Amino acid sequence: MEAIFWGCFVGGALYAIISALLGDLIGHALGGILDFLSLDGHPWMNPTTLVGGITAFGGAGLLLMHYTAIGAIIVLLLAIISGVLIGGGGYFLYVKPMSESENSIALSEKDLTGKIAEVLTAIPAIGYGEVLVKVGAGNTNQIAASFDKEAIPGGTRVVIVEVKDSTLYVSKLDPY
Known part of the structure; x- marks a missing residue:
């Protein structure tokens, strides 16, 4: 034994x-x-x-x-x-x-709603541009469109209002 x-x-x-x-x-x-x-x-x-x-x-x-x-x-x-x-x-x-643990470092686009971003490529009133969003310790570039249907120039700080079809809909951030 x-x-x-x-x-x-x-x-x-x-x-x-x-x-x-x-x-x-x-x-x-x-x-x-x-x-x-x-x-x-x-x-x-x-x-x-x-x-x-x-x-x-x-x-x-x-x-x-x-x-x-x-x-x-x-x-x-x-x-x-x-x-x-x-x-x-x-x-x-x-x-x-x-x-059962998460093995991906990918971000959920739905979690971006409400975050502050900076416009990298100007967003026309109708069309698409690009924003830079800080996520955790890094940054991510995302396709964005104007939520208010107004042009947003590059370098402008914006807030992400909603995410739909992998596009971030953003509005100018009111400085007040």
């Missing part, structure tokens, strides 16, 4: 070290061959969750065997429970939140 616990613990630890150091390299080399491990019907079936649970099973089994006086069957059951709890905890605390 001890050999099984050691095998699971050492195998899991080696997997963690190798995947941390060479994970992307191995993943690209294999070209998605191991994608079957994350089945659509069973998202918990991914390497992080499974190997984490197997490693916890091995570690818990070793600790329980060496530091308690309980029988081998109880040690095995407690090690299995530990592996399931640690693997499940890894899934719910790390894998699932990361899979």
